[in-house]
Amino acid sequence: MQLRFTKMHGLGNDFVVIDLITQRFKLKPHHIRKIADRHFGIGCDQVLAVEIPTQPDVDFRYRIYNAEGSEVEQCGNGARCFARFVRDKRLTGKQQIKVETLGGIIQLEVANNREVRVDMGEPQLDPKRIPFTADQQAADYALDVAGEQWQVGAVSMGNPHVVLTVDNVDSAPVERLGPIIESHPRFPQRVNVGFMQVVDRDHVRLRVFERGVGETLACGTGACAAAVSGVVQGRLDDTVTVDLPGGSLRIHWPGAGQPVIMTGPATTVFEGQIQL
Numbered sequence: 001m002q003l004r005f006t007k008m009h010g011l012g013n014d015f016v017v018i019d020l021i022t023q024r025f026k027l028k029p030h031h032i033r034k035i036a037d038r039h040f041g042i043g044c045d046q047v048l049a050v051e052i053p054t055q056p057d058v059d060f061r062y063r064i065y066n067a068e069g070s071e072v073e074q075c076g077n078g079a080r081c082f083a084r085f086v087r088d089k090r091l092t093g094k095q096q097i098k099v100e101t102l103g104g105i106i107q108l109e110v111a112n113n114r115e116v117r118v119d120m121g122e123p124q125l126d127p128k129r130i131p132f133t134a135d136q137q138a139a140d141y142a143l144d145v146a147g148e149q150w151q152v153g154a155v156s157m158g159n160p161h162v163v164l165t166v167d168n169v170d171s172a173p174v175e176r177l178g179p180i181i182e183s184h185p186r187f188p189q190r191v192n193v194g195f196m197q198v199v200d201r202d203h204v205r206l207r208v209f210e211r212g213v214g215e216t217l218a219c220g221t222g223a224c225a226a227a228v229s230g231v232v233q234g235r236l237d238d239t240v241t242v243d244l245p246g247g248s249l250r251i252h253w254p255g256a257g258q259p260v261i262m263t264g265p266a267t268t269v270f271e272g273q274i275q276l
Ligand SMILES: N[C@@H](CCC[C@H](N)C(=O)O)C(=O)O
Pocket: 013, 045, 046, 066, 072, 073, 074, 075, 076, 077, 078, 159, 160, 192, 210, 211, 212, 213, 216, 218, 219, 220, 221, 222
């Protein structure tokens, strides 16, 4: 079947977005791998599917697949592109859009300057809910990584994140440690690995080795997790600019029991059709 798609990105974290409301198709893992392949397919970090909701009082179902084919719970940069897509395609006229994901319900708001503001929901710090093996919840944990000792933060934004603090992200061991930590036995569902440099109380630099993809130019949930981890550790204020290799996001988290708000751009690159 020929499927229409739109290629989009959020700060260089790139997506193929497929409308499965006006097109009927069941995406399987081998389809995702073919679409995401940068040599034999379209190429992307994640495939995003727009579907009709399964829950009441929600506008859409937002499904997310990593390039390797696995379906995942949450994607922050994708959420902003999702909002822009459903508005541009006139699937909704609403400015505030509620979507269900595997990681919970999130709320998207397209601002007049075309930036998108996303209420990402409450972060989860309870190790069982991340999931992460630890005796009890803490602001940071000692993690043995192939014989090296790191103090790390662990947060779920619907999907699991670990945050390592480094002196300088430019020289951070992202390629060396990312794949080892992604499959660390204390993270039974694997994990996204963030390397954060604290510049100031309201400014961090971040690189993320994403589960199921590798290092990306930006990770929205990774930016939220880094900000939350920094606030919990008392090193960051409640509003933080997160500089990623592809650009900057603004993250606001007032503290326990409150949702994380992420604001940033969403860009359409081109449209096309692919035979699956
Ligand atoms: N790029 C994303 C996160 C996508 C999912 C992640 N790789 C996972 O496996 O949890 C973002 O912008 O949040």
